[in-house]
Amino acid sequence: MNFLACTLSDxxxxxxxxxRLNNTDVLLVRDGEHVYAVQNRCGHAGAxxxxxxxxxxxxxxPLHGAAFRIETGAVEWVAILPPPLSDYIHSDNARIHKxxxxxxxxxxxxxxxxxxxxxxxxxxxxx
Numbered sequence: 074m075n076f077l078a079c080t081l082s083d084x085x086x087x088x089x090x091x092x093r094l095n096n097t098d099v100l101l102v103r104d105g106e107h108v109y110a111v112q113n114r115c116g117h118a119g120a121x122x123x124x125x126x127x128x129x130x131x132x133x134x135p136l137h138g139a140a141f142r143i144e145t146g147a148v149e150w151v152a153i154l155p156p157p158l159s160d161y162i163h164s165d166n167a168r169i170h171k172x173x174x175x176x177x178x179x180x181x182x183x184x185x186x187x188x189x190x191x192x193x194x195x196x197x198x199x200x
Contacts, residue, residue: 078198099113141184
């Protein structure tokens with residue numbers, strides 16, 4: 074189903090906006106003549122992507138730095154665990170070591186892309 078998300082004037086060029094459509098958080102970006110829509114949750118740990126950065130057609134997660142292509146939702150690069158998280162796997166403490174193993178095992182998955190239709194000044198997203 075197509076849902077009215079916003080108007081074109083609500084989308085400044087190369088700025089991310091989040092809208093809740095049909096119980097789904099959708100991230101919209103207007104880049105020049107194109108409007109893109111993807112899920113607003115990172116494919117790694119579920120962080121809100123609209124709090125991250127948008128650059129060169131990439132949405133970069135604010136939590137662990139995973140990047141996704143806005144056109145397709147494909148993973149451009151996987152999440153990066155900053156120190157000390159990346160050192161947990163080397164801990165002598167069994168509980169921290171296990172936590173490190175679990176963190177390393179979280180795969181970065183592609184995010185869902187949604188079809189966008191612009192009708193006049195209105196932006197519709199198929200969710």
